[in-house]
Each structure stands twice: as C-alpha cells, then as structure tokens.
Amino acid sequence: MIYQIYPRSFRDLHGSGTGNLAGITAELHQIAGLGVDAVWLSPFYPSPQRDAGYDVSDYTDVDPLFGNLDDFDALIARADDLGLRVIVDLVPNHCSEEHTAFRAARAAGPGSAERELFIFRDGRGVAGQEPPNNWQSHFGGPAWTRVTEPDGTAGQWYLHLFDSSQPDFNWDSQAVHAEFERILRFWLARGVAGFRVDVAHALVKKPGLPDWGGNANGSPSTGFPFSEAPMFGQPGVHEIYRRWRDILAEYDGERILCAEANAHPVDAVADWVRSDEMQQAFNFPYLNTGWNARALRAVVDRSLAAFDAVGAPSTWVLSNHDVSRHVTRFGSTAAVRFGDGLGPRDPQPDHELGLARARAATVFMLGLPGGAYLYQGEELGLPDHTTLEDRFRQDPNFFRTAGQRVGRDGCRVPLPWTPSGPTLGFGPGKTSWLPQPADWERLTRSAQNGDPASTLSMYRQALATRRRLELGSGGLRWLDTRPADGVIAFENSGIGVVLNTSDDPVPLPEGEVVLSSGPGATTDADGVVVLAPNAAIWLRQHR
Numbered sequence: 001m002i003y004q005i006y007p008r009s010f011r012d013l014h015g016s017g018t019g020n021l022a023g024i025t026a027e028l029h030q031i032a033g034l035g036v037d038a039v040w041l042s043p044f045y046p047s048p049q050r051d052a053g054y055d056v057s058d059y060t061d062v063d064p065l066f067g068n069l070d071d072f073d074a075l076i077a078r079a080d081d082l083g084l085r086v087i088v089d090l091v092p093n094h095c096s097e098e099h100t101a102f103r104a105a106r107a108a109g110p111g112s113a114e115r116e117l118f119i120f121r122d123g124r125g126v127a128g129q130e131p132p133n134n135w136q137s138h139f140g141g142p143a144w145t146r147v148t149e150p151d152g153t154a155g156q157w158y159l160h161l162f163d164s165s166q167p168d169f170n171w172d173s174q175a176v177h178a179e180f181e182r183i184l185r186f187w188l189a190r191g192v193a194g195f196r197v198d199v200a201h202a203l204v205k206k207p208g209l210p211d212w213g214g215n216a217n218g219s220p221s222t223g224f225p226f227s228e229a230p231m232f233g234q235p236g237v238h239e240i241y242r243r244w245r246d247i248l249a250e251y252d253g254e255r256i257l258c259a260e261a262n263a264h265p266v267d268a269v270a271d272w273v274r275s276d277e278m279q280q281a282f283n284f285p286y287l288n289t290g291w292n293a294r295a296l297r298a299v300v301d302r303s304l305a306a307f308d309a310v311g312a313p314s315t316w317v318l319s320n321h322d323v324s325r326h327v328t329r330f331g332s333t334a335a336v337r338f339g340d341g342l343g344p345r346d347p348q349p350d351h352e353l354g355l356a357r358a359r360a361a362t363v364f365m366l367g368l369p370g371g372a373y374l375y376q377g378e379e380l381g382l383p384d385h386t387t388l389e390d391r392f393r394q395d396p397n398f399f400r401t402a403g404q405r406v407g408r409d410g411c412r413v414p415l416p417w418t419p420s421g422p423t424l425g426f427g428p429g430k431t432s433w434l435p436q437p438a439d440w441e442r443l444t445r446s447a448q449n450g451d452p453a454s455t456l457s458m459y460r461q462a463l464a465t466r467r468r469l470e471l472g473s474g475g476l477r478w479l480d481t482r483p484a485d486g487v488i489a490f491e492n493s494g495i496g497v498v499l500n501t502s503d504d505p506v507p508l509p510e511g512e513v514v515l516s517s518g519p520g521a522t523t524d525a526d527g528v529v530v531l532a533p534n535a536a537i538w539l540r541q542h543r
C-alpha cells in the first residue's frame with residue numbers, strides 16, 4: 001500500500017505558500033497512522049517549475065523551494081522510525097531546458113556530442129522550416145521546437161513529447177544510460193526504497209521517427225492502437241529496466257521500480273512487470289474505468305489475468321496528480337479526459353453523489369488482491385477545485401491549449417489540515433500556491449479526526465482491516481450477481497465484497513458486516529437486508 005505525496009501541496013512549514021520536505025517530515029506520522037507501507041514523493045528536484053517539477057534541471061539535489069539534502073535525509077530517517085519506506089519520482093524521458101546538458105547541446109551546434117544526448121533533427125521543407133514529423137505534444141501543439149543556432153540562424157528542431165521546456169533525452173546514447181545509472185545510485189545510497197518511473201513507456205522511440213497516422217500524440221484511436229505508436233512502448237525500453245533492476249539488487253533491503261506506463265490494453269502494461277523488470281506498474285485501464293459494474297468486473301478480470309501471467313501483483317489506483325479526483329469524476333455528468341479537469345465554465349459535479357461513489361469505489365478497490373496506491377487527500381474525500389479562476393492556473397496544459405483544457409491544477413490544490421486560518425492549516429502564511437475552495441473547512445483532517453462516519457475514519461478502518469486479513473495477498477472468486485443491474489461481488493480470504501453502482505437498494509447475502517462505505521446493511525419495508533445505492537460493503541462469510 002503506497003501513499004502518493006505531492007510535496008508542493010502537502011504541508012508548508014515555512015510560510016512560503018508552497019509545501020516543503022520539512023512539512024512532510026512533520027506530518028509523516030499522520031500517514032503512518034493510515035496504515036500504509038510506503039510513501040511516494042512526486043518531484044522535489046531543482047526545477048524552473050514549468051511543469052510542477054517534472055521539468056528537472058538537476059537530478060541529484062533538492063530545489064530550495066522544498067528544502068535541501070539535509071531535509072531529505074531527515075525525512076528518510078523519520079520514515080525509517082515510523083516503518084515507512086520512501087519511493088521517489090524519477091523523470092528519465094525528458095529534463096528541463098535549463099539542465100546544463102541541454103544548454104550545452106544548444107550551444108554546441110548540429111552534429112556535436114552534446115546534441116547526441118537529446119533528439120535533435122533537421123526540419124523538413126526546402127529550408128527546414130517544417131517539423132521533422134507530425135508528432136504532437138501531450139500538452140497540445142507540436143512536439144518539436146526549432147532552435148536558433150549559435151551563429152544566429154534558424155536551425156535544428158528538438159523533440160519534446162510534453163512542454164517545449166522539456167526536451168526528450170536520446171536513449172540511443174550510452175552517455176544517457178550512464179548518467180541515469182549514476183542518478184539511481186545517488187538516491188539508493190541515501191536510503192530510498194525505489195523509484196516511480198515517469199512516462200516509463202516513452203524513453204525509446206521508433207527508429208527513423210516516422211509520422212503516425214493515429215492521434216498524433218500517440219494516444220490510441222480506431223485502427224491505430226497504442227502498441228503501434230512510434231513514440232511509445234518500443235522494445236528497447238525493457239532492456240533499460242532490466243539493467244536498473246540489477247542495480248537495485250546490489251543494495252540491501254527490498255527496493256522496487258514502479259512504471260507509469262499509460263499503456264493500453266492492460267495486457268500491454270504487464271510487459272513492464274515481467275520477472276526481470278519492474279516490480280509494479282500503474283493500472284491506468286482500471287483508473288480510467290467509469291462507474292459501471294460490468295466494465296469494472298471486466299477490467300478486474302483482464303488485470304488479474306495479465307499480471308498473473310507474468311507473476312506480478314495487480315495494482316489498483318483511483319486518483320493521482322494527473323487526473324481529476326475520483327470524487328469529482330464520479331459526481332460529474334460529463335466525461336473528464338485524462339490529464340484534464342473541470343473549470344468554472346463546465347457543468348459542476350454533484351459532490352455528495354461523487355463522495356458516496358468514491359467511498360464505495362475505495363471499499364471495492366481495497367478488497368481486491370494486489371497492491372494499491374492512494375493519492376494525498378483522497379482519505380479526506382477531497383474533490384477537485386472545479387471553480388478555480390484562470391488567473392491562478394499554472395498547468396502547461398492550460399497555456400498550450402489557450403485555455404481549451406483547464407488542466408490538472410484542480411486536483412493539486414494544497415491539503416486542508418484545520419478548519420481555521422487562511423490556508424486551512426496548510427501553512428502559517430496568508431496564501432498558498434493555489435487557493436483552496438471555500439467549503440473545505442468540513443473536510444479538514446482535524447474536523448474528521450474522531451468522527452466514526454468520516455471518510456478519514458473509513459480509510460483507516462479499511463486499511464487496518466485489509467492488512468489484518470491479508471487481503472492484498474489473497475485471491476478473488478466472483479460471486480453470483482447481476483452486473484447488468486449494477487451489482488458485482490467477490491470473495492477474498494473469507495470476506496465478501498459487494499458493490500452497488502445502481503440507483504436502487506439491492507438485497508445482500510448473509511454475513512457479518514466488517515466495513516461499509518456508507519449506511520451499511522439496512523432492512524427494507526419487506527424485512528429484506530439491503531445495500532444502499534452507490535455503496536459498497538465487506539461481509540464476513542459464514543460457511
């Protein structure tokens with residue numbers, strides 16, 4: 001069980017308006033109290049912060065925004081005391097344009113060894129005025145930017161699958177391999193338990209960088225599956241991770257690699273967790289499944305089959321820093337695209353309905369065998385900030401699409417800790433880097449502490465019960481239900497898990513209630529024990 005911490009939004013101890021490592025260290029006991037095994041830290045490295053730290057300018061230091069290496073060492077020591085392992089984000093597909101290696105590449109000119117570290121190409125057209133191919137950035141617009149050469153002339157183009165400030169590394173270069181092996185060893189020596197690898201499917205590109213007839217950003221479309229996209233999922237990525245796994249094995253203790261491989265279908269995700277590669281991979285097909293019983297049962301079946309086939313645990317996740325929180329998704333009548341959110345001009349979600357469904361989805365997910373990831377604040381039932389004003393936005397998605405996509409800022413808003421103060425206990429200052437919604441006082445951690453009906457209490461109970469009953473290492477057997485009517489149920493280690501996605505109460509099988517997402521088991525007018533709409537329950541099965 002791994003808990004994702006987004007450092008800039010977790011806790012500000014210094015009053016800067018931005019979270020910091022010291023703030024994380026001060027509150028780690030709160031996370032340990034949830035019952036998780038490890039924390040995953042999103043990037044805290046030096047960066048110009050054009051993409052919230054995923055534009056790294058130095059991979060072996062801490063951005064002064066968050067503290068310094070002494071603060072990092074103190075965090076590791078505190079985590080050790082609490083029995084928590086620390087996993088850090090690694091961003092190997094691209095760096096910041098301010099990285100010294102990229103600055104040297106621009107200055108050195110075409111054909112230089114410095115440019116071989118990145119993907120520079122001559123343009124098409126008589127004067128090279130057209131990009132080398134038709135690939136598009138995931139943040140909107142072309143995936144290529146033309147540079148001005150040292151002599152002042154218009155020159156080559158460099159590839160950036162994301163923002164223009166994030167040039168892609170050239171993983172055909174052995175110097176790139178050597179540099180990232182050095183980076184791995186630097187953090188392993190400081191005690192990290194592993195790495196979450198950003199965009200793990202994108203490092204190697206298809207030779208020749210051909211045009212792509214599907215969606216030009218590589219996302220799957222009819223007739224053009226992800227598996228054939230020239231910028232993703234190339235066979236060469238797997239040799240990189242085999243080498244990295246060997247490096248981790250040189251260090252004492254259990255160290256892991258987790259792939260952020262947004263691959264489709266789920267069978268493709270399993271390629272990253274074969275026995276000699278990574279230990280875990282995010283299950284994006286599961287995350288992207290809507291509030292639909294049949295679809296959920298199908299993706300669980302496919303996930304278990306795919307991961308079991310390579311001897312790896314399935315993983316489950318409902319929210320992270322790149323997607324709209326599941327309270328908001330499940331309460332919205334409109335589909336929310338991956339990597340985007342809702343803004344004040346969009347139809348607003350029903351937060352109460354969304355919270356009921358989100359709690360039920362969590363109870364269902366935590367009953368599944370395998371590993372699970374939680375995103376900071378979901379244990380408080382936080383929704384997105386869906387009315388955030390444009391003047392506060394920082395996501396490059398928003399700027400590169402001229403506001404057509406509001407981006408991910410809504411799910412990255414600083415956490416509320418106490419009902420009082422201008423930042424709800426996030427920090428001692430008067431402002432935070434993104435403002436919080438006006439109605440979050442009731443969702444603060446201190447407001448939910450001690451309330452047995454709160455979302456925080458439900459998470460604590462669910463995680464403690466999951467650990468005690470060893471559900472993560474159990475197995476799944478589907479029970480006889482009618483998914484077409486919105487109900488699915490399974491048994492894991494003697495616990496029956498029932499999910500009702502419908503708008504009507506449904507009869508429950510016999511059993512002792514262990515955990516419920518809401519009202520629990522009730523009796524209808526006919527004396528039948530039922531489960532409420534948009535709810536989930538764990539029952540101890542009597543044999």
